[in-house]
Amino acid sequence: MPRIAVDERRELLVEAAIRVMARDGVAKATTRSIVAEAGMALAAFHYSFRSKQELLENVIQTITAHTLDLAVERLGAEGGVEAKVRAALDSYWQHLVANPGEHRVTYELTQYALRHPGLATVAKRQYEAYIEGASRLIDSLAQSSDVTWTAPVPVIARYLIAVMDGLTLLWLNEGDDVSARAALELAGEHLISLIKVR
Missing domain, CATH: 1.10.357.10 (Tetracycline Repressor, domain 2)
Structure with missing residues (x-):
């Protein structure tokens, strides 16, 4: 994935999280499932959210x-x-x-x-x-x-x-x-x- 700004990455991860939660439920929305949905590496989550x-x-x-x-x-x-x-x-x-x-x-x-x-x-x-x-x-x-x-x-x-x-x-x-x-x-x-x- 090309390098993207932090704000844009956060937005993409939030929208991915919403899709995962709507599909699988909040409890199953792990950081791994969210980054997979967004098509990003796990490290992207930790760079974006504390x-x-x-x-x-x-x-x-x-x-x-x-x-x-x-x-x-x-x-x-x-x-x-x-x-x-x-x-x-x-x-x-x-x-x-x-x-x-x-x-x-x-x-x-x-x-x-x-x-x-x-x-x-x-x-x-x-x-x-x-x-x-x-x-x-x-x-x-x-x-x-x-x-x-x-x-x-x-x-x-x-x-x-x-x-x-x-x-x-x-x-x-x-x-x-x-x-x-x-x-x-x-x-x-x-x-x-x-x-x-x-």
């Missing part, structure tokens, strides 16, 4: 970015605030349906981290990243649409994460698209009801 914990944190950040970037893009589009809320939720849902393995990995990572001493901070950081991402979206929507919220942004962010987490897990277990979409629409309506026009 520990498996650092890799797991990067995996979480990357998966979060996969969905967050799409939602941010939707919020920047033309249209009213209600349409933007629905479009952002829809972008998350489309990603879920297209990449269920990635989303299963997030739940598995949480449990894996909580069950292994020394990795508990990974699970804590995972949900901190979710809340931070949701807060950025909520703030961005308020600024781009010149609205305010009827509750504090951190509270709405936690509510949004709890609702989406539950809907995601339910859909991953049931696979009932119609019921999941109806619940998602209800969540969107409730979120919209928390908006106050200036």
Whole structure:
């Protein structure tokens, strides 16, 4: 493999780790299986990450970015605030349906981290990243649409994460698209009801 920059190598290893975890499970995602998936030597992992914990944190950040970037893009589009809320939720849902393995990995990572001493901070950081991402979206929507919220942004962010987490897990277990979409629409309506026009 030609020589590549550290940042690019890290990115390739993180994407390889996500593929391995989605296919084989988090517990089977060894450094050897990850470098093999990436087509790199084992030494590449140790040059790129100080520990498996650092890799797991990067995996979480990357998966979060996969969905967050799409939602941010939707919020920047033309249209009213209600349409933007629905479009952002829809972008998350489309990603879920297209990449269920990635989303299963997030739940598995949480449990894996909580069950292994020394990795508990990974699970804590995972949900901190979710809340931070949701807060950025909520703030961005308020600024781009010149609205305010009827509750504090951190509270709405936690509510949004709890609702989406539950809907995601339910859909991953049931696979009932119609019921999941109806619940998602209800969540969107409730979120919209928390908006106050200036």
